[in-house]
Amino acid sequence: MLITLDQGSFLSALQAAQRASSTQSTLPILSGIKIQAEKDGDLEIYGTDLEISVKSKCPARVEKPGSTVLPGRLLVDIVKHMPPGAIEIKTEEKANNIEIKSEKSSFKIKGMQPEDFPAFPDVEAKQKITVDVRQLTDMLKGTAKAISKDETRPVLTGALLQEEDKSLLMVATDSYRLAVKTVPMRTKKTENTSLLIPQRAIEEIQKLLINESGKIDITSDENLMAIKTANIELISRLIEGQFPKYKQLVPKETTTSAEVNKDELIAAVKRVALMAQKNMSIKVSTDSSSINIVATTQGVGEASERVKAKITGEKMGEIAFNAQFLIDGLQAISEEKALFEFTGPVNPGLIKSIKKKDYLYLLMPIRIS
Amino acid sequence: MKDSSLWEQIKGHDKTVNLLRGVIDKKRLTHAYLFCGPRGVGKAKTAATFAAAINCDQACGTCVSCRGIQNLTHPDFHYISPEGTQTILLSQVTDLIKKIHLTKQNNGYRVIIIDDAHKMLPVAANALLKVLEEPPERVVFILVASDMNNVLSTISSRCQRVNFSALKVEVVRDILINDLKISKDKADLAVMLSGGMVGEAMEIASSGLLKVRKTMVDAIVAEKPDTARSVELASLLVAAAKKRTAKIKKDQEIEVKEAMSFVEGSRGAATIKRNLETRHHRERARVEHRCYQQALVLVASIYRDLLVLKENADEKFIANVDLSFELKSAKIERAQLTSALANIDEAKQRIEQNVNPLLAFENLFFTLEAVV
Ligand SMILES: [Zn+2]
Numbered sequence: 001m002l003i004t005l006d007q008g009s010f011l012s013a014l015q016a017a018q019r020a021s022s023t024q025s026t027l028p029i030l031s032g033i034k035i036q037a038e039k040d041g042d043l044e045i046y047g048t049d050l051e052i053s054v055k056s057k058c059p060a061r062v063e064k065p066g067s068t069v070l071p072g073r074l075l076v077d078i079v080k081h082m083p084p085g086a087i088e089i090k091t092e093e094k095a096n097n098i099e100i101k102s103e104k105s106s107f108k109i110k111g112m113q114p115e116d117f118p119a120f121p122d123v124e125a126k127q128k129i130t131v132d133v134r135q136l137t138d139m140l141k142g143t144a145k146a147i148s149k150d151e152t153r154p155v156l157t158g159a160l161l162q163e164e165d166k167s168l169l170m171v172a173t174d175s176y177r178l179a180v181k182t183v184p185m186r187t188k189k190t191e192n193t194s195l196l197i198p199q200r201a202i203e204e205i206q207k208l209l210i211n212e213s214g215k216i217d218i219t220s221d222e223n224l225m226a227i228k229t230a231n232i233e234l235i236s237r238l239i240e241g242q243f244p245k246y247k248q249l250v251p252k253e254t255t256t257s258a259e260v261n262k263d264e265l266i267a268a269v270k271r272v273a274l275m276a277q278k279n280m281s282i283k284v285s286t287d288s289s290s291i292n293i294v295a296t297t298q299g300v301g302e303a304s305e306r307v308k309a310k311i312t313g314e315k316m317g318e319i320a321f322n323a324q325f326l327i328d329g330l331q332a333i334s335e336e337k338a339l340f341e342f343t344g345p346v347n348p349g350l351i352k353s354i355k356k357k358d359y360l361y362l363l364m365p366i367r368i369s
Numbered sequence: 370m371k372d373s374s375l376w377e378q379i380k381g382h383d384k385t386v387n388l389l390r391g392v393i394d395k396k397r398l399t400h401a402y403l404f405c406g407p408r409g410v411g412k413a414k415t416a417a418t419f420a421a422a423i424n425c426d427q428a429c430g431t432c433v434s435c436r437g438i439q440n441l442t443h444p445d446f447h448y449i450s451p452e453g454t455q456t457i458l459l460s461q462v463t464d465l466i467k468k469i470h471l472t473k474q475n476n477g478y479r480v481i482i483i484d485d486a487h488k489m490l491p492v493a494a495n496a497l498l499k500v501l502e503e504p505p506e507r508v509v510f511i512l513v514a515s516d517m518n519n520v521l522s523t524i525s526s527r528c529q530r531v532n533f534s535a536l537k538v539e540v541v542r543d544i545l546i547n548d549l550k551i552s553k554d555k556a557d558l559a560v561m562l563s564g565g566m567v568g569e570a571m572e573i574a575s576s577g578l579l580k581v582r583k584t585m586v587d588a589i590v591a592e593k594p595d596t597a598r599s600v601e602l603a604s605l606l607v608a609a610a611k612k613r614t615a616k617i618k619k620d621q622e623i624e625v626k627e628a629m630s631f632v633e634g635s636r637g638a639a640t641i642k643r644n645l646e647t648r649h650h651r652e653r654a655r656v657e658h659r660c661y662q663q664a665l666v667l668v669a670s671i672y673r674d675l676l677v678l679k680e681n682a683d684e685k686f687i688a689n690v691d692l693s694f695e696l697k698s699a700k701i702e703r704a705q706l707t708s709a710l711a712n713i714d715e716a717k718q719r720i721e722q723n724v725n726p727l728l729a730f731e732n733l734f735f736t737l738e739a740v741v
Contacts, residue, residue, distance in 0.1 A: 026641055027441055028631035050444045051471065071631040073638075110630070118442045119433055121474050151463065154470035198471060223472040237471040240505065 001066025001091040003037045005058055007102065010043075010087060011079045013058035016232045017047035018072045019204060020054035033075060034117045035089070036067035047072060048118055052201055052236040055120055066091055068098055068111035075100075078107050121235050123226040125219035127193040129161070131168060133212045135183040139170035140206050142181035142332035142359055147199045148174035155241040158198040161218070165192075171246055177325050178246055178362040179332065195225050196243055201236035208234055250362060254341035254350060258291050259310040262338040266330050268293055268305040273323035275303035280323045281366045284349070286316040291340065295323070309340075319345040320366040326351075329361035375418040375428040375435065379411060380548075381540035385533060386415070393422045398478070399529050400504040401512070403486070406533025408515040409568030415533070416482050416511045420446060423509055424477040434477070444474035450484040452648070457489040462496045469505060479508045486512035487519040494521045501527040535565035545570055554691065555579060561688040562663070562670055572656075573663055577609040582667060586692050589671055590699035594738035603730035610660035610726070614653045621649040661726050662717065668733070669713045675699055676706050712736050 014033065022030040034046040043060040046053070068091055079087065082102040090099045096111040140159075148156035159172040163185070171180045195218070197205075205227055209216070212229050219226050226235045269282065276282050276295040283294045288311060294304040319342060329351040330338060341350040345368070351361040379386055392398060402419075404412045421435045422428035424445075429435055437443030447465055451457050465481065473479050483489070489497065501510065501524065512528060514520050536544075538560055544567050545556040555574045563570035573579070584605065588598050625645055629638065674687040674696055684693055716733040720726055 024640065026628070026644060028628045029440075029442060031631055050442070050474070051468075074630075112631075115436070116440055116442065118437065118444055121444070151467050154467065223474060223476070237474060240470050240472055 001037055001068065001089065002064040003043060003060045003062050004086050004088050005043060005060040007079060007082050007084050007087050009058050011076070013043075013045050013056040013231065014076050014079055016056040016208070017045040017054045018076050019047065019207065020049060020052050020234070021047035021072045022049035025049065028071075029069060029112055029116055030118075031072055032069040032112055032117065033072040034067060034069045034114055036114070037062045037065050039065045046117065046120055048120075050118060051198065052204060052234060053118075053121055054204075054232065054234050056232045058231070067114040068096055069114050069117050070098060070109060070111050074109065078109075121224055123219055123224045123235055124221040125226075126221045127191065127219065129163060129168065129193055129218045130215055131183070131185075131218065133209055133214060133216050135168075136216065137206070137209050138334065139168075139181040139183065140202055140209075143170045143172040143179040144199075144202050144206065145328045146172040146174055146177050146179040146361075147202065148172075149199075150174065154239060155196065155243055158196050158239045159202050160243040161193075161195045161197055163192040163194070171243065173244070173246060176322070176364050177329065178249060178360075179329065180246070180250075180360040181332070182358045182360075184358075193220065194243075195220055196239040196241070197225065198236060198239055201225070201234070204234060204236075208232055249348075250360065251343055251347065251350065254313070254343045256286055256311065256313045256316040256342040258286055258316075258340045258342075259312075259337055259354065260291055260307055260340055262330050262333050262336060265291065265307050265338070265340070266327055268307045269323050269327055269330075272303045272305050273327075275301060276323055279366065280325075281320045282323045282326070283318045283320050283368070284316075284326075285318045286311050286342075288315070294318075316342045317345055318368065319349065320368045321349060321363055322366060325363055329363055332359055332361065334359075373429065373431075375421055375430040379415050379418060380544055381536040382411060382415060382533060385531060388531065389415070389419050390422070393419075393426055398423065398509055400508060401501055401510040401528040402531055403520070403525055403528035404511060404513045404531050404533060405517050405520075406515065407535050407566060409563075409566030410533050410536050411567065412513045412515070412533050413482070413484050416484070416513050419511060420480040420482055420509075423480050424475070434475075438480070445477065445479040447479075447481045448484065449482070451488045452644075455488055457483070457485070457493050459490060459493045459496060462489070462493040466496065466500060469500065469508065473507070477507075479505075481508065481510045483510065483512045485514070486524075487514040487516040491521070494524055498523055498527075536567060538565065541565055541567050541570055545574060549574075551575075558688065558691075562666055569659075569663070572613075572659065573667075576613055576660060576663065578606070578660070578664055578667055581605045581609060581664075582671070582689060582692060583695075585668060586671055586689070586695045588734065589675075589737065590695060590701070591738075592700070594735075596735070599734035599738060600731055602734050603727055606661070606664040606730050607727045609664070610657045613660055614657045617653055617656055618649075621652070625649070658720075661720050661729075664730070665713055665717050665720070668737075669710060671696070672706050672709050672713070675701060676703070679703055679706065709737055 017033050021033060030049055036044045037060060039062060042057040045056045078100055085103060088101045098109050098111045100107045143159050147159055151157060156173060159170050162169045167182050167184050169180060169182050224235055225238060226233060272282055272293045272295045273280060275297055277297050285292045290306045291309045292306050296302045333353050335353050335355055337354050339352040339354050346365060349363045353359040376386055376390060404416055406412055417438060418428050421438045424434045425432055434443060438446050441448055447468060449457060449461050449465060452461055541560045542556055545551045545559060546553060549571055551574045558579055559570040559574035562573050584602060588602055628645060629642060670688045674689050677686050678696060687693060712733060716729050719729045
């Protein structure tokens with residue numbers, strides 16, 4: 001192999017692939033990155049931990065095609081510290097010795113057999129969801145925090161992406177809270193695709209989309225999902241099993257409804273939470289014109305705040321929530337105002353967006369001891 | 370039919386291999402198998418071949434799937450063996466279960482090998498049991514066990530049992546000489562001493578223990594006890610074990626070095642190194658321990674040979690054929706021989722209880738010489 005490429009674009013392509021490679025496996029090859037240069041083509045860069053796989057591309061002048069597997073972290077470090085400009089990568093014919101050269105510096109590293117590197121998975125595009133990148137980013141942001149970390153219930157360790165009539169939903173729950181983000185779709189689908197995407201992939205897709213815009217396709221078959229930008233393709237396994245029927249958990253009616261400025265409420269909760277016990281529990285109640293938040297720590301003191309709100313329905317007594325969970329829900333609202341609803345002290349609280357009606361966050365109360 | 374297949378490399382289990390190949394040919398896979406039989410006869414190797422055949426009918430050994438199974442990078446293949454000192458931990462099983470709950474990557478089967486399944490901690494076995502009770506579709510478990518007493522009956526009852534018997538002497542001999550390129554003389558002795566276990570025979574052949582036999586026989590048949598000789602013998606046996614572990618340590622150091630050059634600087638590097646080193650340490654301890662047991666088998670073999678000669682049985686029944694001349698010169702009574710065997714058994718137990726091996730051997734040889 002003999003190729004020349006640009007340091008900057010090589011580095012970003014490398015970093016994308018390296019994020020997929022394994023940091024835990026005792027199999028060295030899984031912490032490696034495979035690079036493959038075809039005649040008259042871009043350089044293809046692969047990383048995988050066997051759960052997700054990434055293939056990225058980088059323009060290159062290929063003089064002699066070839067491929068090799070290199071230590072991922074080391075390669076990233078080397079390229080990161082090279083000056084901007086051209087980089088040359090050369091392999092010796094037989095021994096898998098690779099030389100990486102910039103104008104001033106040169107590194108020799110040992111590669112592994114590319115044949116031993118896991119094959120990049122094939123996804124048959126049996127289903128396809130096309131979505132606006134910004135909307136997808138909002139969906140991921142609004143639900144990612146509610147994904148469960150409890151591995152004894154595998155179906156909750158990911159987010160559900162679901163087509164439903166003329167909308168696309170993303171749902172996640174850790175059984176303390178449930179987050180549902182909806183975006184409208186222009187066309188009605190005949191077949192409603194439903195993908196249960198593992199947390200790891202959710203995280204990586206978020207990173208992948210940072211500098212993207214426009215529309216993006218998510219394709220899938222029974223086993224895998226794929227998402228592809230101009231230069232990067234990410235493939236992930238899905239979670240097996242049935243996501244819980246969450247709709248029946250959402251109360252149809254509530255007894256108290258408070259319309260409140262989202263940022264004001266977040267700020268107030270953050271301040272009060274400083275005085276909360278270790279379990280981050282704060283108490284919420286309403287009077288005729290405001291939401292009141294109180295936190296007490298035994299033997300230390302108490303903090304309270306009053307946030308102006310438009311209250312309809314019954315007066316709400318005290319209900320306790322985890323402050324961080326409450327903040328997570330409020331932060332996912334993209335509008336200025338949010339609706340905070342209650343049905344007595346033992347039923348879940350509900351946070352909703354008002355205008356677009358595109359977000360719903362159900363929060364279980366903490367039992368007040 | 371001429372085919373190149375991983376099956377061809379399995380020796381001495383024709384019936385079992387035919388049964389398993391039949392399962393593949395007739396596509397009659399069940400979701401769980403339990404391979405059981407003596408240690409070191411090739412159960413794990415057969416399991417890996419069966420795993421390859423499940424996704425590649427011929428178990429060709431060269432396609433992407435077969436190679437992935439051999440070097441553990443097949444996306445839908447998982448291999449577990451004891452990671453605890455002598456146990457399969459709960460965390461290993463929960464990690465496996467987590468993987469099983471993700472979709473497969475390919476359209477074939479997901480195959481899971483649990484090697485030394487009898488070493489699963491009860492909590493780990495119970496976690497696995499839940500999966501075996503409600504097996505996911507297109508998943509095949511292969512449990513490999515050499516001690517059925519330690520496999521939960523609730524687990525074994527959910528698996529189809531595949532029995533392996535000890536290998537015939539000729540098969541072990543063939544493997545040692547033709548596959549492992551061990552010299553004929555050494556191979557014959559090792560086979561006699563190993564009781565049909567290829568792994569064991571291989572270790573004996575390469576252990577340096579065989580060289581100590583002459584000194585041992587001289588000591589045993591000598592008419593006067595000699596403390597210095599006993600001490601020397603004991604240190605020779607311990608040295609043989611240490612030499613083996615030193616050699617293993619060298620390979621292990623290379624393995625660590627290679628792995629580290631690949632993961633250096635990455636987040637999990639320290640963990641990988643620690644895990645690798647713990648595993649290596651355990652491996653060395655295991656090998657050293659086994660060396661001592663083999664040394665005792667060797668000592669016992671000499672006394673057994675002497676008993677055989679006492680009964681005027683055919684010389685071909687003795688293990689240490691090359692030393693038959695010396696053995697015949699021995700003037701030891703039958704009763705003394707049997708009591709010596711009992712002493713050896715005692716030493717074996719002491720070493721199992723982690724008594725300092727050098728002391729245990731010295732003690733043994735003092736007693737043995739005193740017997741005469
Ligand atoms: Zn094959």
